[in-house]
Amino acid sequence: MDQNIKNRLVGISVIFALAVIFLPMILDGSGVRKDELEVVIPAQPLVSANPEFESKIIELNAKADELPDLEPRFIDENSTKNQIERVDVAKVDAKSGSETNAQPETQVKKVKAKAEVAPKVKQGGDSWVLQVGSFKDRDKALVQRDKIRKSNISAVFIEQFKVDDEPSFRVRLGPFVNRDQTRVAQNKIKAKHNIDGIIMKYER
Template sequence: MNIQLKQRLVGAVVLVALAVIFIPMLLPGKGNLGGGIDGSNIPPEPDFRFPPVPAAPKAPPVAAVPVVPLGDSDDVEPPAISDKSAPVEKTAGQSPPKPPVNAVVKTPAKPPAKPVSSPATKAAPAKVKPVESGQVSGWVVQVGSFSARNNARALRDKLRKQGYASFVEPVQGASGRVYRVRVGPELSKAAADKLRQRLAKKPGLQGLVQAYP
C-alpha cells in the first residue's frame, strides 16, 4: 500500500506542476514571461535625418572644333621653265651658305641683314640673266621624263638631296601631259656637259644636254 500511495502522490504532484506552468500561458493577457511584446513597449524608431546631397554641377557642353583639312603644299605645280623665276630660286638657294662667311670677315660690325641681302642680289644675276625672246640663256641636263607627276617629283627630290639644283617641267605632248626632270641651268654648254658626265656615273641618270629655256 505504501508504494501505490507514493506513486499516486508523485503523479498528483506532476499534474499540479504542469497545471501551474501551462494554465497561465493559456489565459489571455497573463503568462510567466510577464506579457508579450506589443505596441506599448516598443521604443520609437530613431529619426535619422541626413542633409540632402547637392547635385553635381553640370559641365558646360564642349563645342565641337571644326577640323580644317590641310592641303598638300607639294601639289602646287612649280612654274614652267619659261618663267625665269624657277632657276633664280635654285641658284639663290645654293649661294647663301658661302656669302655670309665672307661678309662676316670683312665687315663684322655691320648688321646681318646687309651681308645676307647683298650676296643674294649679286648671285642671282650671275646665274640667270634676262634675255630676249628666242635666245638661249643657259643649258640644262634632262635626266628623266615621266607621265606620273609623283615619279618626277621623287627623282627631283633625290637629286636635291645629293646637292643638284633640279626642277620639274610640265609639258603638254601629243599623248598627254609629260613631266620632265632637269638639272641646272648652266651658263655654258661645256659646263652642262660636265654636269651630265657626273650624273652619268650614278645608276639610271643618263642625261641629255638641252638648251634652256
C-alpha cells in the first residue's frame, strides 16, 4: 500500500479518537431542547357548611322531671270495716235470692226427668223399631224426639241404656208389627229429616 494512504488513515483515526474524547467535554448540551410536561394540581376545595342542617347537642345525663311529693292519706279503719260488712251482706242477699229462684227450675227438671214408657206391643210375633239417634246427652235426645214427633210418622220414644257404666239415650220410632212398616217409616224419616234410621228388632 502506498505510504501516503497509510498516513492518511492513521491521521483520520487519530482525529476520530480525539473527537470522541474531547467533544463531550466541550459541548454542555445547551442546544438540546427538552420536552417537559407541567402538571398543575388544584388546591383542595373548602367544604362549606350546609345551612339547612342544624346541629344539636343532647345531654345524655339529663335529669328526669321531679315528681311532686305525694301527700300521705289516713284510712279510717271503722269506715273500711263498715264497707266490708255491707259488701258481705249484699253477697249473702244475692246468693239467697238466686237459690230461691233456682228452686222452681229444679222442680221442673225433676218433672221432665221421669222415664218415658215405651208403647205396648201386642203379644205374639216379633216387633220392630226404627232407631234414629243415640246420644249421651238427654237434652239432645229430647230435642230430636220432639222434632220427629211433629212429623206424625209414628210413635217416638226414648230408651235409656248404659255404655261403660255411663247412661246413653236412644231415640226410636215404633214398635211396628212387621219389618215392612218399619221400612216405610224409614223412608219417610229420610225424606223429611235426612236421617238414615236403623231397623232393629224390639227387645224389652
